[in-house]
Amino acid sequence: MKKRVAVGMSGGVDSSVAAYLLKEAGYDVIGVTMKVWKKSDIYGQKEEKDAGYIASSLGIPHYIVDFQKEFQQHVVEYFVREYTAGRTPNPCIACNRYVKWEALLHKALELGVDCIATGHYARIEKLCNGRYAVRNSAAPKKDQTYMLYRLTQQQLSHTLMPLGEYTKEDVRQIAQNAGLFVADKPDSQEICFVEDDDYAKFIREYSSVEFPAGNFVDRKGNVMGRHKGIIHYTVGQRRGLGLSLAESAYVLEIRPKENEVVLGYGSEIFAKEAVAENINFVSRDTIEDGMQVIAKIRYNHSGAPAKIYQEGDRLRCIFEEEQRAVTPGQALVLYDGEYVLGGGTIL
Numbered sequence: 001m002k003k004r005v006a007v008g009m010s011g012g013v014d015s016s017v018a019a020y021l022l023k024e025a026g027y028d029v030i031g032v033t034m035k036v037w038k039k040s041d042i043y044g045q046k047e048e049k050d051a052g053y054i055a056s057s058l059g060i061p062h063y064i065v066d067f068q069k070e071f072q073q074h075v076v077e078y079f080v081r082e083y084t085a086g087r088t089p090n091p092c093i094a095c096n097r098y099v100k101w102e103a104l105l106h107k108a109l110e111l112g113v114d115c116i117a118t119g120h121y122a123r124i125e126k127l128c129n130g131r132y133a134v135r136n137s138a139a140p141k142k143d144q145t146y147m148l149y150r151l152t153q154q155q156l157s158h159t160l161m162p163l164g165e166y167t168k169e170d171v172r173q174i175a176q177n178a179g180l181f182v183a184d185k186p187d188s189q190e191i192c193f194v195e196d197d198d199y200a201k202f203i204r205e206y207s208s209v210e211f212p213a214g215n216f217v218d219r220k221g222n223v224m225g226r227h228k229g230i231i232h233y234t235v236g237q238r239r240g241l242g243l244s245l246a247e248s249a250y251v252l253e254i255r256p257k258e259n260e261v262v263l264g265y266g267s268e269i270f271a272k273e274a275v276a277e278n279i280n281f282v283s284r285d286t287i288e289d290g291m292q293v294i295a296k297i298r299y300n301h302s303g304a305p306a307k308i309y310q311e312g313d314r315l316r317c318i319f320e321e322e323q324r325a326v327t328p329g330q331a332l333v334l335y336d337g338e339y340v341l342g343g344g345t346i347l
Contacts, residue, residue: 004028005160006108007117008100009062011050013182014119014163017171020178021162022117023058030113031055031062036071036099037193054180067103074098076193080203084211086254087329088234090147090299091191097150105158115158120144123164124156127339132156133283134340139167146299149333149343150280200231214259216243219252219268227261230254236269236325250325270322276315276332276344283339294335295319297326297346308334315344 007019009031023029033051048064055062075095082089100118108116121137122145132153137143151159163171175183190197204210211229218224225243227233232240237251241263250269253262274297281287287310295306295317305320317332326346333343 002026002028003114004030004112005115005117006030006032006104006111006113008104008119009033009051009055010119011047011054011182011185012119012187013172013175013180013185014121015051016054016119016180016182017166017174017178018117018119018162019054019058019060020174020180022160023060025162029058029060031058031060032104032108033062033064034099034104035064035066036068036095037076038068050182050185054182057180065104065107067099070103071095071099071193076206079191079193080207082329083199083203083231084207084209084256085329086230086256088327089329090331091193092147093150093331096147101151101155101159105155109158115160117160117162119163120148120161121163121166121168122148122161124159124161125339127283129284131283131285135164136335136338137163138165139170142168145335145340146296146331146333149282149331149340151282152280156282200229203231212259214261216241216263217260218263224249224263230256230259230261233261235327267322270324271319271326272322273316273318274323274326274332275311275347276317277313277347279313279315279342279344281342283336283341287341291336293317293341296331296333296335297323298330303335306334314347 005022005027007029009015009019019029019031033048052062075091078094079089079091105116121139121142123135125133125135127133134145134148136145172183194202211231213226213228216224216227233251233254235251238248247265249263249265251261252264252268289309290307293306293308294303296303304323306317309316328346330346331343332346334341
């Protein structure tokens with residue numbers, strides 16, 4: 001019997017081509033569009049319609065499932081909570097773990113589907129140690145493995161990623177050849193639930209909390225000026241500070257209790273190590289202290305050689321060379337060669 005696979009279809013070119021490739025490969029494909037946030041009626045309806053049109057053109061069933069409750073709990077509330085605490089969250093990582101996989105996979109398995117598939121640029125392999133691993137995409141510029149380090153073994157065992165061997169250019173060409181009208185559709189760049197890309201406005205309106213102005217200070221506590229509320233800043237930020245200083249300053253730290261934003265210059269923004277909690281291992285279930293890895297501290301970070309050490313339920317990562325803006329709340333993702341070893345949340 002053909003394997004039945006549910007493809008998460010967003011109405012974009014990547015998920016559309018993922019569905020097309022799986023159908024061409026002989027899978028019994030159904031399309032599923034997840035309603036996760038009201039955002040705007042016009043936007044939501046367009047994405048749902050685009051996905052529906054693609055499914056119809058491919059001759060596959062299409063369903064819309066409502067995961068707004070799960071998305072609000074695990075993504076939006078987490079996003080607001082982290083910014084309020086002076087950290088910089090990764091909502092897409094939380095969405096992958098709890099909505100695009102946990103909620104969707106649970107629903108799919110209930111419906112008798114064998115596995116789910118997405119349009120991510122990554123590969124999944126079963127290793128000789130019996131574990132399922134996330135492997136780098138064959139297209140480094142589009143690699144999305146950083147966003148997938150929190151997936152569980154159970155989730156990975158029921159997942160297909162058909163775009164792992166393709167470049168973005170390949171995918172658009174496949175869509176063009178297949179007559180899919182989304183072939184030239186632009187990628188979405190902003191966080192999906194923040195319509196105007198104004199995080200601070202969204203946080204104020206969602207939480208009904210005002211975040212008062214406070215002091216910019218240096219490491220010694222000297223006042224350097226006034227900030228407009230801590231939710232407007234993130235570690236490493238240089239622009240938009242609204243200060244006239246002799247040289248460019250960077251945000252080094254955010255102190256919610258004191259309502260202070262700490263600024264510094266030059267080398268002060270660099271750090272030799274990072275400590276992470278909420279660790280999830282992927283390709284292995286244990287590590288040896290001093291293990292050599294490549295560590296990424298943000299999505300667009302190129303990765304840096306480092307050694308890692310386990311300290312109870314935390315990991316300490318010591319880089320060979322200092323790294324710029326190690327940011328609390330961001331993910332520290334560790335690679336063993338081409339495979340995601342695991343990762344955690346930077347403290």
